[in-house]
Amino acid sequence: MSADARAAAGAPAAKKSGFRPDVQGLRAIAVLFVVLYHAGVPLITGGFVGVDVFFVISGFLISTHLLESLESHGRIRFGSFYAKRARRILPASLLVALLTVVAAWIWIPPLLMNEVAKGAVSVALYVPNMLFAVQGTNYLAETSPSVFQHYWSLGVEEQFYLFWPAILALGFWLCRRSERRLLIVVSVLTAISFVLCVVGMAISQPWTFFALPTRAWELGAGALVAFLLRSGAPWLRSVRTGLLSWLGLALLVAVGLLYTAATPFPGYTAALPVIATALLIVGGAAPGGANANRLLGVRPMQFVGAISYSLYLVHWPLQVIPQVVAGEESPLPLWVKLLLGAAAFPLAWLLFRVVERPVIAWAPLRQRSQLWTGAVALAASAALIATGGSSYLLTQEEEAATDVAAAAEAPRPNPEGTDFVPENLTPSLEEAEDDNPTIYADGCHRQEPDTDPSGCRVGDDEDAPLVFLFGDSHAASWYPALAELAEQGKIRLDTNTKSSCTSADLRQLESGVEYTECDEWRAGVIDRINAEQPDLVLLTNYPGAPPELVGGNDDFPAKWQAGLESTIGKIDGPAVDVPNQGSTSAVCLSAHLEDAQECAIPVGEAFDAPLVTASEAAATDSGATFLDLGRYFCNEENCPAIIGNTLVYRDGHHLTAHFSRQMAEPLWKELEPTIG
Structure with a gap:
């Protein structure tokens, strides 16, 4: 073994976080899974697990940051934490939501604007996942997929961010500032959430899918990885540990190819993509060249990983709105859906360069009190609610029928049908x-x-x-x-x-x-x-x-x-x-x-x-x-x-x-x- 290799193998596990190209590459895999799945690529039948990959990554990164704060300062600066999260998440998400409302108002049938307005309000209030959980349990609700349906995962993450810092801070205090004892608390909470997820599948799949308590274990799994990498365990310093990343990559690809819409999900089946992601993160932290970091670190993967958040936001409205315009009875051909998926990339890059990155680094917000960030976030949310409500009210002012009445007609064989919407239609379109x-x-x-x-x-x-x-x-x-x-x-x-x-x-x-x-x-x-x-x-x-x-x-x-x-x-x-x-x-x-x-x-x-x-x-x-x-x-x-x-x-x-x-x-x- 060379001196450099011995030094690498004997180096203590780093406790400080830093940019990890392999995690950026993992983001790219996650978002590509989701985009290709929604574009209808036949092979990626399990691409929906990309969201689960994002959950683990988020849990890992956020928990690492919070644990560092507890180690360095003995407490968490809640104002600073929430302000940073708001600057990172909200500008791009609220802007895309606002533009989606405008696009929906222009192109989709007026009768769907009620659902668009509901979705916009739920996004502004950071509870879209709860809206879709409620709608998912309503068998009578048969409408086109919401243009905001992909925001459900942001709702889960935002709600997790709301509670997680307080849970860690309280646990750290109760555990007498012992990170090992805090690990036990987090492990128990993660296990409870996983059990709720498995049991909940037999009770209500929509609530199990969308609700924070039954999905928090995936972010908790990322938190456990953060604890593990901070533990300094000797085996983490072995070059051979890097092989775990290849195992995780193979498992993740297998899940993406083998899972289908018929797979019970989340439940116990969600454990495989979560475990795969955890293996990739742990293996990627190992020294030496045995891990998959070189593959994950190639420039195209880094580019897609960098714009992954913006790409996730813009890709879904691009698929849904054209399909609604065409009519659900006329599915868009695969080549059209692929073109729409491809169009999401330049739009995501533009959103990343013009909105996402600049706002994070914007000095007037970074240098002022966190209250300024909160005030701007509230104003942006209010603007989204106002836009959604206004678009709905405008469509309500539009006529939902012609001004011509039609004669009543008893059912008979071979009906010709009425070729206009009569003013005396029963029930009305709204009803x-x-x-x-x-x-x-x-x-x-x-x-x-x-x-x-x-x-x-x-x-x-x-x-x-x-x-x-x-x-x-x-x-x-x-x-x-x-x-x-x-x-x-x-x-x-x-x-x-x-x-x-x-x-x-x-x-x-x-x-x-x-x-x-x-x-x-x-x-x-x-x-x-x-x-x-x-x-x-x-x-x-x-x-x-x-x-x-x-x-x-x-x-x-x-x-x-x-x-x-x-x-x-x-x-x-x-x-x-x-x-x-x-x-x-x-x-x-x-x-x-x-x-x-x-x-x-x-x-x-x-x-x-x-x-x-x-x-x-x-x-x-x-x-x-x-x-x-x-x-x-x-x-x-x-x-x-x-x-x-x-x-x-x-x-x-x-x-x-x-x-x-x-x-x-x-x-x-x-x-x-x-x-x-």
């Missing part, structure tokens, strides 16, 4: 999202966690035939029509509907986790059907966006047919469904008041032909009846969004309660022969 069957409000429709198989009865005539409605939210869409028949005394109705739970006998995944609540509920309903012996069971489900199945979705039509046959074999009932519009009709119509036919969906795209065939075959082979009501929704060319003066769909594939009620008589014409 469409909330035009739900009453079973959502009265608790008769079961949400995902609920397994109660009891139903709700409508109709007082004991001599009327008993009809069981059985299925997912599409079954719930038919409730107004069936309730109308029950109120007329033609049937007695028993409702059995549950969100995202098909009545077909299939083992489903919900957010990557086996949907056992669906299996339990379905079995309970079938048992109740066998006990009640109804005159008719009406099955209806939404296979238009096939649920993820345990074991995969290969040859889904065959599995769908087998699942329906299994259920029908235990009961007797016809099956119906409605067209799939692809995107929310009201949103499209708000941008095409004079040409509503632009929002009609071609017949060939409205139904999944193989699944329709499978459903019909399942009914026929099982001796049941297949009810084809598609002719009441579609003509030979398309499926209009407005028939007469009635809006047909409240979102992409659920009927409005108003139109469903109008379908009572056509539905009875189909049902009466099967009952008699």
Whole structure:
């Protein structure tokens, strides 16, 4: 061993932080993962883990800085810390948010501006992750992805920064200024957060994904790496420790290539990208050339790492806004999404050079009281709230219909549809999202966690035939029509509907986790059907966006047919469904008041032909009846969004309660022969 090598191997582990090119390169990997994933690159199916890499890096760097402050001064200068964080994070994020609001106001349909305004306010208040957690648990919220959805991770980090300095300072004091004892405290807190993350996946995946308590362990893992590198452990000084960075890099690449949207996440699966990042940071701190620092330190990686924050901010609106303009039913081709991803790089560089770096070094803020930074941050947040609110109010002043009325029209086969948005549209475009069957409000429709198989009865005539409605939210869409028949005394109705739970006998995944609540509920309903012996069971489900199945979705039509046959074999009932519009009709119509036919969906795209065939075959082979009501929704060319003066769909594939009620008589014409 040379003298230089011996010196390197024997050098004490550095406690002071400094610029690390390998960490900059790691930032580049993280942001490239995210950008390529959102651009739809087929190979990067697990690119979403780039955010987890950022979490670990942030936890490592912030904790290193805070521990140095505790070591040097015995305390943390909270004002200085928060001022530095504000100058680092807020200028670029708030400017991009403000420009995003303006771009949305110019280009996206007016009906979406309410969601844009909500997102802008949540960003200004540093709680976007909480907004998306709430929206993620609302099954009825079916809108395009928010232009601010990527801000959720900033919300997690900002909330972490709010609490973490105080936790470390208090822990340091309680541990009598012992960093080793503080390490135990941090380890326990990190472990608790990880357990919450794993357990939370079985309770609510959206809250587990977006909430700080269930994601803090990833930043905590970075903090543990900071403690480790400050410990001076002898093995950290070994050249061979650098091999850990190669192991981490291989693991991270494997995760990026092998994870998919069907992977349960975060939960325990998030541990792999977190561990990989920790290995890269630890290995990168080792002396010698055995680590991956040379690869991570190449100039292109350093450039992308430097602009990674700005790149993360700008790339998402560039993908989302053009897609909303094109319409969710018309996915942008891969080459367009790649061009949009490429366009994010020069914009990010400009943001980095003009905003991000200059504000950090801006003398008037750095040299004055931290209160100045706080005041500027509050003013910028207020400006964003004002811009978001103003843009929403401006769109509210725009007309949401023409000044021409349309005649009411009862449902009939081959409807031509109304080619404009009438002033007497029912429900109005603004009210469409909330035009739900009453079973959502009265608790008769079961949400995902609920397994109660009891139903709700409508109709007082004991001599009327008993009809069981059985299925997912599409079954719930038919409730107004069936309730109308029950109120007329033609049937007695028993409702059995549950969100995202098909009545077909299939083992489903919900957010990557086996949907056992669906299996339990379905079995309970079938048992109740066998006990009640109804005159008719009406099955209806939404296979238009096939649920993820345990074991995969290969040859889904065959599995769908087998699942329906299994259920029908235990009961007797016809099956119906409605067209799939692809995107929310009201949103499209708000941008095409004079040409509503632009929002009609071609017949060939409205139904999944193989699944329709499978459903019909399942009914026929099982001796049941297949009810084809598609002719009441579609003509030979398309499926209009407005028939007469009635809006047909409240979102992409659920009927409005108003139109469903109008379908009572056509539905009875189909049902009466099967009952008699």
